[in-house]
Amino acid sequence: METLFISAGLIALAEIGDKTQLLAFILAARFKKPFPIIVGILCATLVNHSFAAALGMWVSSVVSLEVLGWMLGVSFIGMAIWIMIPDKIEEEKILIKNYLGVFGITFITFFLAEIGDKTQIATITMSAHYATPLLVIIGTTIGMLLADVPAVFVGNKFASKIPMKLMHAIAAVIFLILGVTILIGVGY
Numbered sequence: 001m002e003t004l005f006i007s008a009g010l011i012a013l014a015e016i017g018d019k020t021q022l023l024a025f026i027l028a029a030r031f032k033k034p035f036p037i038i039v040g041i042l043c044a045t046l047v048n049h050s051f052a053a054a055l056g057m058w059v060s061s062v063v064s065l066e067v068l069g070w071m072l073g074v075s076f077i078g079m080a081i082w083i084m085i086p087d088k089i090e091e092e093k094i095l096i097k098n099y100l101g102v103f104g105i106t107f108i109t110f111f112l113a114e115i116g117d118k119t120q121i122a123t124i125t126m127s128a129h130y131a132t133p134l135l136v137i138i139g140t141t142i143g144m145l146l147a148d149v150p151a152v153f154v155g156n157k158f159a160s161k162i163p164m165k166l167m168h169a170i171a172a173v174i175f176l177i178l179g180v181t182i183l184i185g186v187g188y
Helices: 002-015 019-031 034-059 065-084 090-114 118-129 133-157 164-187
Strands: none
Touching: 002 118, 002 133, 019 034, 019 090, 019 133, 034 090, 034 118, 034 133, 065 164, 118 133
């Protein structure tokens, strides 16, 4: 049980202000449908963190922490650039939404956003450290929900008052700062 509580607590704290928490906020503001967004977050986290826990069982002997740090730093900088690229055609968003639905969009974006994220790296590390990956998966998923579900309801409530361009710019700056900070830390 200690593993479950530690995993949940660490991930909930790590998720505060994280890109996926911001993503939950943005999805709720855009689609105004909290239930499919929350279910999408839950499913994406379970799948992603299951892969991470499995990877954690052998990654420590294959990849150094320095290499993982470089990968994380570069991915944050890449995400900062990607966020600032404007959407081309509004109709594309509508077609994607109609084709995948709010759940599908949430599942895919959360799954992809978690790849290389600090919470995924933490899941890999905790799974490698503790011999109980199932408890780690349950704990990390609870932690994600503790941080992201409130963001969904805040985003849904204040959707009409949120300037999306400003949110994207703030997110890009945060990603850039995180990426540069991580790369500086790995360099020393």
